[in-house]
Amino acid sequence: MNIAVVGAQWGDEGKGKLIDILSKDTDLTVRYQGGNNAGHTVVVGDQEYVFHLLPSAILHKSKVCVIGNGVVVDPKALLGEIEDLQKRGLKITPNNLKISGLCHIVLPYHRILDGLRESKRKNKIGTTGRGIGPCYADKVARCGIRMIDLLNPRLLKSKLEDNLTEKNEIFEKVYGKKNFSFGDIYNEYLNYGKKLGPYVADTVIYLNAAIDKKKSILFEGAQGTFLDIDFGTYPFVTSSNSIVGGACSGTGVPPTKIDKVIACVKAYTTRVGEGPFPTEFSTGLKEDIRTRGNEYGATTGRPRRCGWFDSILVRYSLIINGVSELAIMKLDVLDHLPAIKICTAYRYKGKIYKQFPMDFEVLSKAQPIYEELPGWNTSLRGIRQYAKLPSNARRYIERFEELLKVRVKYISIGTKRDEIIVR
Numbered sequence: 079m080n081i082a083v084v085g086a087q088w089g090d091e092g093k094g095k096l097i098d099i100l101s102k103d104t105d106l107t108v109r110y111q112g113g114n115n116a117g118h119t120v121v122v123g124d125q126e127y128v129f130h131l132l133p134s135a136i137l138h139k140s141k142v143c144v145i146g147n148g149v150v151v152d153p154k155a156l157l158g159e160i161e162d163l164q165k166r167g168l169k170i171t172p173n174n175l176k177i178s179g180l181c182h183i184v185l186p187y188h189r190i191l192d193g194l195r196e197s198k199r200k201n202k203i204g205t206t207g208r209g210i211g212p213c214y215a216d217k218v219a220r221c222g223i224r225m226i227d228l229l230n231p232r233l234l235k236s237k238l239e240d241n242l243t244e245k246n247e248i249f250e251k252v253y254g255k256k257n258f259s260f261g262d263i264y265n266e267y268l269n270y271g272k273k274l275g276p277y278v279a280d281t282v283i284y285l286n287a288a289i290d291k292k293k294s295i296l297f298e299g300a301q302g303t304f305l306d307i308d309f310g311t312y313p314f315v316t317s318s319n320s321i322v323g324g325a326c327s328g329t330g331v332p333p334t335k336i337d338k339v340i341a342c343v344k345a346y347t348t349r350v351g352e353g354p355f356p357t358e359f360s361t362g363l364k365e366d367i368r369t370r371g372n373e374y375g376a377t378t379g380r381p382r383r384c385g386w387f388d389s390i391l392v393r394y395s396l397i398i399n400g401v402s403e404l405a406i407m408k409l410d411v412l413d414h415l416p417a418i419k420i421c422t423a424y425r426y427k428g429k430i431y432k433q434f435p436m437d438f439e440v441l442s443k444a445q446p447i448y449e450e451l452p453g454w455n456t457s458l459r460g461i462r463q464y465a466k467l468p469s470n471a472r473r474y475i476e477r478f479e480e481l482l483k484v485r486v487k488y489i490s491i492g493t494k495r496d497e498i499i500v501r
């Protein structure tokens with residue numbers, strides 16, 4: 079069975095942990111969009127691993143990990159990630175890691191432009207500063223440089239020369255910055271090409287051949303539905319399709335081959351960066367949940383904004399992603415609360431909204447309407463069976479199922495690999 083895992087909120091839902099668990103039973107795991115703006119955390123014993131470009135399944139020895147064509151690769155970051163893991167004793171070789179030759183490459187001017195654009199904007203997005211937006215913009219503008227180009231010195235030279243002619247003029251005239259040296263970038267990236275070359279493969283053929291041989295694939299989404307370039311809280315989004323549709327364009331595997339979609343949500347809501355967030359806490363709960371949930375960005379270390387669970391958002395995600403099952407993560411973070419709220423509608427100018435509004439102003443100014451459920455007021459630590467959960471915790475989960483009309487299959491009750499309930 080080929081399974082896709084997507085985030086149904088604003089990212090950081092716990093996809094890394096779920097992928098780590100599910101990938102035990104699948105043959106291959108493939109990332110399909112985003113880049114090293116992602117931060118997927120897996121905790122094994124007392125060891126914590128954070129993956130940015132590598133699929134979270136890389137911890138399993140016999141599994142193959144693939145970086146699909148839809149991912150934008152910063153080669154310096156990727157090599158750093160590979161080296162760090164090798165130092166920690168993991169084997170990463172061309173046998174267990176394949177990178178699509180069609181991946182677009184993040185160049186120094188993308189990273190710098192990301193920061194400069196942010197500093198000039200009145201309405202800041204709060205990007206991760208990894209050059210992701212400018213890299214995808216160049217892909218669409220048809221001036222991107224792809225992984226396969228790093229293996230071809232003549233092509234790289236010609237593309238880079240063309241790009242720098244334009245970029246240097248922009249940097250100088252718009253931002254008053256100094257020119258990039260062709261030689262420096264060319265030599266640096268040729269060198270990355272030499273190092274990454276052995277991993278580069280035609281992953282479209284590789285993945286589809288694997289499917290023909292009845293191997294199973296796990297698609298690892300990055301970011302979340304409300305950071306999707308089309309369906310998210312635009313313009314406060316990332317620059318790729320983080321919905322399940324991105325899994326097809328980002329790997330070359332056709333939609334007919336994806337058998338199941340699992341959406342990952344937090345038992346509450348978080349968001350890093352700017353943009354509307356109707357259920358954001360305004361009280362002391364903000365710090366309380368941030369501390370208990372360790373809600374700091376795994377990529378940038380920024381404190382995450384926290385709020386109540388928003389069923390309006392997640393219902394919309396379930397529609398877009400055709401979700402078969404839900405995974406609720408970090409339920410234990412709510413252990414101490416006497417009462418827990420779920421947003422079931424928004425109110426704006428006297429009108430009630432039960433669907434995610436298209437109008438940005440409505441979303442930004444909407445007042446959430448909540449229903450309140452009693453908390454369970456006890457630790458969930460050590461519980462492995464659904465029936466053993468306190469009745470109020472089960473009530474919370476079952477209310478999700480009623481509101482969202484989807485089955486909750488996985489419930490995470492701690493950071494560690496085995497702290498999960500499978501129903």
Ligand code: IMO
Nearest residue numbers: 089090115116117204205206300301316350351
């Ligand atoms: P994972 O995969 C949470 C957010 C940034 C910013 C917006 C645009 O760990 O869930 P970008 O650098 O992508 O142009 O920034 O998107 N963002 C994420 N937020 N989790 C992520 O990834 C994110 N990747 C990007 O904070 O608001």
Ligand code: MG
Nearest residue numbers: 090117118376
């Ligand atoms: Mg993250």
